[in-house]
Amino acid sequence: MKEFSVTILGSSAALPYKGRNLTSQLVNYGGSLFLIDCGEGTQMQLMKYRIRFMRINHIFISHLHGDHFYGLIGLVSTFHLLGRREPLHIYGPAMLEEIIRLQLQASLTNLVYPISFHVVNHSAPVQLFEDERIVIGGFPMQHRIPTTGFLFAEKAFPRKINLEATETYGVPYTFFADLKSGADYVTDKGETIANEVLTIDPGQPRSFASCSDTGFFEALPGYINGCDLMYHEATFMNDLAAVAREKMHSTAGDAAKVAELAKAGRLLIGHFSARYENLGLLLDEARRIFPATELAEEGKTYTL
Amino acid sequence: MKEFSVTILGSSAALPYKGRNLTSQLVNYGGSLFLIDCGEGTQMQLMKYRIRFMRINHIFISHLHGDHFYGLIGLVSTFHLLGRREPLHIYGPAMLEEIIRLQLQASLTNLVYPISFHVVNHSAPVQLFEDERIVIGGFPMQHRIPTTGFLFAEKAFPRKINLEATETYGVPYTFFADLKSGADYVTDKGETIANEVLTIDPGQPRSFASCSDTGFFEALPGYINGCDLMYHEATFMNDLAAVAREKMHSTAGDAAKVAELAKAGRLLIGHFSARYENLGLLLDEARRIFPATELAEEGKTYTL
Numbered sequence: 001m002k003e004f005s006v007t008i009l010g011s012s013a014a015l016p017y018k019g020r021n022l023t024s025q026l027v028n029y030g031g032s033l034f035l036i037d038c039g040e041g042t043q044m045q046l047m048k049y050r051i052r053f054m055r056i057n058h059i060f061i062s063h064l065h066g067d068h069f070y071g072l073i074g075l076v077s078t079f080h081l082l083g084r085r086e087p088l089h090i091y092g093p094a095m096l097e098e099i100i101r102l103q104l105q106a107s108l109t110n111l112v113y114p115i116s117f118h119v120v121n122h123s124a125p126v127q128l129f130e131d132e133r134i135v136i137g138g139f140p141m142q143h144r145i146p147t148t149g150f151l152f153a154e155k156a157f158p159r160k161i162n163l164e165a166t167e168t169y170g171v172p173y174t175f176f177a178d179l180k181s182g183a184d185y186v187t188d189k190g191e192t193i194a195n196e197v198l199t200i201d202p203g204q205p206r207s208f209a210s211c212s213d214t215g216f217f218e219a220l221p222g223y224i225n226g227c228d229l230m231y232h233e234a235t236f237m238n239d240l241a242a243v244a245r246e247k248m249h250s251t252a253g254d255a256a257k258v259a260e261l262a263k264a265g266r267l268l269i270g271h272f273s274a275r276y277e278n279l280g281l282l283l284d285e286a287r288r289i290f291p292a293t294e295l296a297e298e299g300k301t302y303t304l
Numbered sequence: 305m306k307e308f309s310v311t312i313l314g315s316s317a318a319l320p321y322k323g324r325n326l327t328s329q330l331v332n333y334g335g336s337l338f339l340i341d342c343g344e345g346t347q348m349q350l351m352k353y354r355i356r357f358m359r360i361n362h363i364f365i366s367h368l369h370g371d372h373f374y375g376l377i378g379l380v381s382t383f384h385l386l387g388r389r390e391p392l393h394i395y396g397p398a399m400l401e402e403i404i405r406l407q408l409q410a411s412l413t414n415l416v417y418p419i420s421f422h423v424v425n426h427s428a429p430v431q432l433f434e435d436e437r438i439v440i441g442g443f444p445m446q447h448r449i450p451t452t453g454f455l456f457a458e459k460a461f462p463r464k465i466n467l468e469a470t471e472t473y474g475v476p477y478t479f480f481a482d483l484k485s486g487a488d489y490v491t492d493k494g495e496t497i498a499n500e501v502l503t504i505d506p507g508q509p510r511s512f513a514s515c516s517d518t519g520f521f522e523a524l525p526g527y528i529n530g531c532d533l534m535y536h537e538a539t540f541m542n543d544l545a546a547v548a549r550e551k552m553h554s555t556a557g558d559a560a561k562v563a564e565l566a567k568a569g570r571l572l573i574g575h576f577s578a579r580y581e582n583l584g585l586l587l588d589e590a591r592r593i594f595p596a597t598e599l600a601e602e603g604k605t606y607t608l
Contacts, residue, residue, distance in 0.1 A: 014385050016348050040378040041345050044320050064410040066381045070374075074344040077370045081318050095410045102406060106368040106399045108449055145412055
């Protein structure tokens with residue numbers, strides 16, 4: 001099974017706070033690195049955790065609040081200074097390209113590698129990236145400015161050949177591709193051998209959803225239904241639910257409710273307000289609704 | 305004597321490197337805080353060193369290479385989130401205002417405090433700020449894009465009254481303002497008492513110069529002549545003098561030469577290339593020319 005993991009680079013909302021950095025998550029799928037959000041200091045965090053960050057080819061920016069993207073121009077510049085050649089794909093709101101290009105222009109920088117900006121449609125679920133193993137999509141969230149959540153979904157695996165069974169029933173190698181696609185096998189004598197007998201269940205494809213920033217809304221669980229791991233912002237606790245509503249953020253309880261409704265496997269809460277010294281209280285609030293909750297801890301890698 | 309000190313917040317050139325952060329220096333003059341440059345992560349450094357950074361009212365940006373200003377938008381945003389009311393003055397190249405305003409616009413942020421942008425003339429020495437105690441000026445440097453150095457110069461002090469002498473010669477209090485301005489006193493008997501007898505030398509006013517980034521050029525020492533403390537970039541060592549010339553940077557030896565020609569009191573070298581693990585070699589190179597050289601160490605405060 002391919003590695004599929006998420007490393008938390010920043011867990012603080014709005015402001016950096018005593019060892020808590022601004023939002024960023026790194027997704028590793030089979031050695032390909034994807035970055036979600038890039039708050040100020042993200043490049044330092046990538047260096048601190050000794051991540052081979054030149055291998056990041058795709059960066060997804062959820063929205064244009066500074067705590068989610070002010071570190072992007074620094075990372076783009078560092079790639080340039082380190083002599084990157086690989087194209088970099090950046091997915092986000094339309095104004096992001098203007099902001100990055102204006103700053104490159106101010107320093108008369110002609111990047112030594114190409115950047116492609118992909119404007120994300122914030123109003124409906126949309127596919128952003130696909131290769132032979134994984135599909136990455138965006139889905140709308142509800143925040144004060146247009147904001148996108150991201151879903152990393154492994155593609156369904158082909159069924160695996162049961163070599164013992166294929167030998168028993170004399171299935172030729174030439175039929176293996178059909179078997180992987182789910183076909184039954186008909187023997188020389190006209191006997192039908194069910195695909196399930198000749199192949200092994202390859203297991204369920206895995207998925208990871210990232211939801212930051214958003215208030216709770218009815219449609220959200222449907223966008224990420226059945227995801228194995230879900231990162232969700234939990235800026236406030238329930239005693240500040242009114243503030244959360246006003247600012248279109250979530251409480252730890254809101255995050256847990258989304259995880260429960262989405263039938264998620266596990267929930268990671270993050271994007272903590274600087275007012276909380278003791279994050280255990282937020283964890284308790286979420287776990288009362290959704291026990292399989294963990295705190296998003298910086299530098300820690302969560303494997304699917 | 306008023307406090308007059310410089311705290312180094314970042315000493316790395318271009319890239320952050322193992323514990324070395326991007327360029328920023330904090331000047332404290334009598335409790336007023338001034339920031340010179342603001343590389344990515346500067347707000348984290350201000351927090352780390354427990355600096356009461358809301359008291360920074362003036363920020364000077366030398367030029368628009370990212371390592372000198374990518375942290376400014378984050379600091380501006382943090383001031384906003386913390387409910388700052390005091391006006392903030394930012395001095396720098398013309399495009400800086402456009403870059404900051406575009407990013408505030410992208411997040412629909414209406415700052416709760418006013419910012420005044422002051423465009424710095426890069427082609428000649430210019431006065432940027434003045435109060436009753438200090439004058440801050442900019443002077444041209446020679447870099448790949450328009451770049452300014454900054455000189456913080458205490459104003460000349462009025463002479464101090466020598467109370468013993470004024471009593472001896474019967475000088476009335478009403479003449480003290482004239483004494484402070486340098487006037488001699490004529491007694492009732494027509495005897496002239498020299499000002500030097502009646503007053504005490506108040507000491508020389510102090511000055512701090514910040515030079516980053518620049519290649520060596522003949523006019524530079526003249527702009528900062530006699531400064532007590534001088535920060536100067538020393539991106540490279542002499543073995544890479546050709547690279548320094550090409551990139552319009554300085555070697556440690558260049559920095560020392562400027563300090564010597566300017567008859568500076570002390571020299572701080574900083575803005576070190578990430579290629580140097582052992583900064584002692586740069587220090588040695590500078591000290592061979594200008595012995596009163598120190599390394600700019602992050603978190604360390606240098607008092608004038």
